[in-house]
Structure formats: C-alpha cells, structure tokens
Amino acid sequence: MSRNYNFSAGPAMISEAVLTQARDQMLNWNDTGMSVMEMSHRGKEYLSIATQAETDLRDLLNIPEHYKVLFLQGGASTQFSAIPMNLLDGNETADYINTGTWSKKAIKEAQRYCDVNVVASSENSDFLSIPPIESWNLNEDAAYMHYTPNETISGVEFHWIPEVGDVPLVADMSSTLLSRPLNVEKYGLIYAGAQKNIGPAGLTLVIVREDLIGKALKNTPAMMDYAIQSKAGSMYNTPPTYSWFLAGLVFKWLKKNxxxxxxxxxxxxxxxxxxxxxxxxxxxxxxxxxxxxxxxxxxxxxxxxxxxxxxxxxxxxxxxxxxxxxxxxxxxxxxxxxxxxxxxxxxxxxxxxxxxxxxx
Ligand SMILES: Cc1ncc(COP(=O)(O)O)c(C=O)c1O
Structure with a gap:
C-alpha cells in the first residue's frame, strides 16, 4: 500500500515507523494479551506507558523539575479558557498579542474572565508580519503575557522569544512544539494540541511552572484546574489513553532520530x-x-x-x-x-x- 504525502495542518502525518509499531502492538501490547486501548488507566501496565511518555518528553525538551507536565483533553481551545481561570490569581488584566486567527480566538475567550490588554496587533497588515517588541504596549502588572509562536493559518512564526520581564510568558505552541529545541525556563506555561507534531488528536499538553499552579478561580471546573489535574497525575478522569500512548511512541521516535x-x-x-x-x-x-x-x-x-x-x-x-x-x-x-x-x-x-x- 502506498501512502500519500499529507500536507494537512492537523490532524497531520505521523511517522510511518510509529504507525507500524502501533499496528504491530495493536492486539497484544508487550504480552499483556490486550491492546493499549483496552487497558485500565489505573493498571500498572498503562501507568508504565504514561510515565515513560512523560520521561521522554522531559528529556526531549529538557523540562526542569519545577515544571509540571499535564496530559489533558479538550484541545488547545479549552486552554484558551483554562489559562485565565488558572493564572489570573486575583489580577484583572492579562496581556495578549494579536498575530493571527489563533491569537484572536485566545483573546476572545480570555475576555470572558479579564480585561485583555492587546499589546500589539498585525491585523491591519493581514497578519503577514509580527509587530516589533519595541512597539508593544506591555503592562508590567499583567497576570501573564500570551502569544502564539506559530500562527498555523497564516504561516507566521516568531523566531525569537519575547522578553517580558517578570510577567509569566504563556505560549500556544500547538503547531510548533517539538519542531526544535526550546528553552522551557523562559516560559510560565506552554500548551499545545497534539495533532500536529505530537501525536493523534484528543491529547493536549500543558507544561506549567509549579508556582503558577493552585490559584485557580473558585468556579474553575475540576477538569480544567491545573492543581487538581497535577495532583491526579493528569488522571482526574479517564485520560485519552491511546493518544497518550501514541504520543509516547512519537517521543521515542524523535529521540531515536x-x-x-x-x-x-x-x-x-x-x-x-x-x-x-x-x-x-x-x-x-x-x-x-x-x-x-x-x-x-x-x-x-x-x-x-x-x-x-x-x-x-x-x-x-x-x-x-x-x-x-x-x-x-x-x-x-x-x-x-x-x-x-x-x-x-x-x-x-x-x-x-x-x-x-x-x-x-
Ligand atoms: C496555533 C493553534 N492554536 C490552537 C488551535 C486549536 O487547537 P484544538 O483544535 O486542539 O483546540 C490550533 C489548531 O489548529 C492551532 O493551530
């Protein structure tokens, strides 16, 4: 069977080596007599898969100890709300830069919870450029500063990390995470839907600095509360087990290559x-x-x-x-x-x- 070159923006191609391995293990993973899809997420076999995936991701991105890695659901779009709910911490404003469709969506969602200060926008120039940081109207009292390092629709990418002082930097890395090395310590929080560079849809990664956890708004749903999810090892409810497993295979493939x-x-x-x-x-x-x-x-x-x-x-x-x-x-x-x-x-x-x- 010949496979196409699939230029989809996401869900996107997954390496053939990973798919072949998944196929070979589909009916019987490691002599357990069952598919990963059929395993209890609380069983020791699945827990070993989940833990290994996190270890490999930490290795790949060199994620420091004081960052938590959460394997969540709901896509990057759910994080558009979860971020203000978890990070506002009594603050009434957050900074956002508007560089494209995904920034705009994040801004719109955040406006439900706080005053959004749009520090700069490239909308008037059809989102074909990034406003220079010297022109940004940053607020040093903002709860956080959000940006979209890669705008998937217009194909606009930051090839630099914004310097925003002590304000935690938050990045929607849905379409760029794992495409190159990253200095995680520059960020307060990084999030990404999996369906581009990470694995199948259904999984959302959140990498968040520990000190930013535990301050969620009172009405934050448990599923969206980083403290609750972190304490539960991202298993407050049944996680997307197979997507998490497949992401783990992708991490191994990246390390091997x-x-x-x-x-x-x-x-x-x-x-x-x-x-x-x-x-x-x-x-x-x-x-x-x-x-x-x-x-x-x-x-x-x-x-x-x-x-x-x-x-x-x-x-x-x-x-x-x-x-x-x-x-x-x-x-x-x-x-x-x-x-x-x-x-x-x-x-x-x-x-x-x-x-x-x-x-x-
Ligand atoms: C940069 C960016 N942010 C957010 C999203 C939305 O992701 P999801 O479908 O996982 O909610 C996408 C989807 O393509 C995206 O490219």
Missing part, C-alpha cells in the same frame, strides 16, 4: 527549500514577511486562482494531498511538520515546477 536538534536542522532545511522554490518562481507567491515565515506551515498562492482546483486535483493524483489553504486566506498551504519526510517536499516542489511549466 537525533532529538530536537536534528528535527530543527531538517525542518529548517525543508522550509528553506520550499520557500526558495516559491520565491524563485514568477507563478507562486508567499506574502509573509521574510523574518517571520513559518517552518511548519507554508501558505502560497498561484498566479491565477482559477487554477486552484486543477492544482489540488493534479497534486492529489500524485499523492500530494490536503494542500488547500485555510478558507480565511485561500490559496494553498503546505504543513510540513516533523513527520513530513524531506522526500515529500522534493515531490511537492517537482510537482509545482511541472504545473507552472504547463500553466504558468
């Missing part, structure tokens, strides 16, 4: 190749400011948008699928997370050259 330094090198190379192919053609275009182009999501348009559906159908016929851009921006988007092989980028570029020669 050189860890995050190796991923960074490959990811940068893959994205540079694709941006070069776009920039050197007169037919394709990426409008994102060159300093903040994403390594993970590469949107581009064709010289003539009437050709979009031909491009998509002919690409699909060559096994290059899910290239349609998000409806809010149109055009194409190639999401090229860790599990997209370099050969997938080469195949896409060859197809783009061929298509341009035919129609350009």
């Amino acid at each position: 050189g860890g995050l330094e190796a991923m960074a090198e490959i990811n940068e190379r893959k994205s540079v190749k694709l941006y070069n192919a776009i920039d050197t053609s007169d037919f394709y275009k990426n409008s994102v400011n060159i300093n903040c182009r994403s390594w993970m999501n590469v949107p581009f348009t064709l010289g003539n948008s009437d050709l979009d559906s031909d491009f998509l159908s002919q690409a699909a016929a060559q096994g290059l699928v899910t290239l349609k851009g998000h409806s809010s921006v149109g055009g194409m988007r190639a999401s090229i997370y860790n599990a997209m092989p370099e050969a997938g980028i080469d195949a896409l570029i060859s197809f783009m050259v061929e298509f341009e020669a035919k129609y350009g």
